[in-house]
Amino acid sequence: MDWRGQYPTPPLPSPANRPASHDAVLAFAWTTGEFTATEAMQATGLTRSTAIDALDALTRLGLLRELPNARLAGDYRKGRPARRFALRDDAAVLVGVDAGHVHLTAVVTDLRSRPLATYRATQVLDEDDAAARSALIAAGVDRALSDAGRTRGDVLAITVGVPAPVNVHGRSPRHPTGFWERMNPDLVEALGWAPIAHVENDASLAAVAEGTVGAAIGCRDYIALLAGARLGAGVVVDGVLLRGRHGGVGEMVAFDHVEGVGSAAGLGERAELLAAEAVADGTAAGSALAAVEPDRLDARAVLELASQGDEAARTIAEQVGAVLARIVSVLGSMFDPQRVVISGGISAGVEDVVAAARRLLPTDLDLPAPELVVSPLGADVVVTGAVAAASAAARARALDVWPLADAGS
Structure with missing residues (x-):
């Protein structure tokens, strides 16, 4: 089904002279279920004739479908049956x-x-x-x-x-x-x-x-921090997603020069490196970390062991949390967000790291420290x-x- 060719009716007017009522009614239809012409009129503030003209035009185009009226649907009412519509959600x-x-x-x-x-x-x-x-x-x-x-x-x-x-x-x-x-x-x-x-x-x-x-519904000032292999941030200020001339807002190469962070490596990469070092230098001797096959000693394994109480893994979580606290502090000073959301695949097991970061967030900043929360969206964010x-x-x-x-x- 090709939505560009299946409706042979004449096209709607071009954007330059298209009635604003068409956009208003379509916007309403897109955010609601089945509705009547009266409900469209009330929601958009249009007159009845204007709303009906827009509904008919959008239906001819195939963006809306007209449903059986209340009487035909078996919901009998006295008087003229109301015309009912819905967005044609399978149109494209x-x-x-x-x-x-x-x-x-x-x-x-x-x-x-x-x-x-x-x-x-x-x-x-x-x-x-x-x-x-x-x-x-x-x-x-x-x-x-x-x-x-x-x-x-x-x-x-x-x-x-x-x-x-x-x-x-x-x-x-x-x-x-x-x-x-x-x-x-x-x-x-x-x-x-x-x-x-x-x-x-x-x-x-x-x-x-x-x-x-x-995790930021209703929040107008927040940062989504992708923090798995590499750091990356999506920054929203006053409800606007910031971009910059080259799209570079949120690029993290500056952390190469921040003491206590040192690079744009993500939380997952840091956990893996610290775990490998702990096993190599004997620090993890007696820990479950030492029993993990080297090719399986990834961030997920480390953080899972930390959540189970493994002492060496918990120490690594604390170390990574200290780095996260420094990262959040810098971002807080730069953008003044209400909330920083740890997003991406790393969010599934990062609670111990975030808990450590919350404890370590500096209290001597001029601005209040932002809330630090974990995304519920996981790797598909x-x-x-x-x-x-x-x-x-x-x-x-x-x-x-x-x-x-x-x-x-």
């Missing part, structure tokens, strides 16, 4: 992608962001070049669409998150080693087949997810944010692209 699909350095996750949803299919893959690092990465992402999207029984022609909006700064045009600046260019190999061009396509920094999408369905961003873009721009595409442009 949204796609969210987390294109990480190693892992790829692509999710296809209906227009209400209900998942239809998920595809996961792993990138082979020795094939970490721009062309191979772009092909892997494209193949992942196509596979997810196929699993959902859809094609590229059904996509209204797609958002891809990458581990690189991304400017407002979806492009990343040059990196000394070329890493950012490999992570974002002109994806905004590669996604040109979609009516609405965005490329975003992965930590920024984590912030979108936390503010939409995560970036793709969750990508879907949320695709949904927001679709709601804002659906009527800008739908009639143009329907007209064959």
Whole structure:
């Protein structure tokens, strides 16, 4: 089913002269279930005739469907039966992608962001070049669409998150080693087949997810800290996601120069390194850490042992917590957030680290220390944010692209 070609009715007016009532009614329909024309009129403040004109136009276009009236549905009422409508949530699909350095996750949803299919893959690092990465992402999207029984022609909006700064045009600046260019190999061009396509920094999408369905709902000043292998931050101030000219807000290379932090290595990477050192120098002798196979001594294993009370593992959690406290203190001084959310896969077992950081947060700062909380969204936080961003873009721009595409442009 291709939403761009299945409705042969005349297109709606162009954005320049389209009645604002169309946008108002569509926005209402997108956030509600079944509704009557009267409810649409009351919610939008439109007159009855204007609301009905908009409902009819959106129904002709295929964005809304008219449902059986109350009498036909068996809910008898006296007088004229009310006309009932609903968003046609299967009219198109949204796609969210987390294109990480190693892992790829692509999710296809209906227009209400209900998942239809998920595809996961792993990138082979020795094939970490721009062309191979772009092909892997494209193949992942196509596979997810196929699993959902859809094609590229059904996509209204797609958002891809990458581990690189991304400017407002979806492009990343040059990196000394070329890493950012490999992570974002002109994806905004590669996604040109979609009516609405965005490329975003992965930590920024984590912030979108936390503010939409995560640990920062209702919060206007917060930071989502992706802290697994490398540090990255999505920063929201006064309800606005900050970006910067090159998309570099939240890049953490500055921590290379912060005493007590020393690098942009994430909490997971630090836990693994400290555990390996403790085993190598004998500090972990007698600890369960020493019994873990070296190739399995990752952050998850260390933090799980810490939660079980292993003394050597708990010491590592305290050490990592001290680093986190310093990171949060610096971010607190720079951005004055109400809350810092530890996001990403590391959040699943990081409670001991966060508890240590809370105890160690400095009390001698001029500003109050921010709240430090753990995300409930786990490893899928970036793709969750990508879907949320695709949904927001679709709601804002659906009527800008739908009639143009329907007209064959």
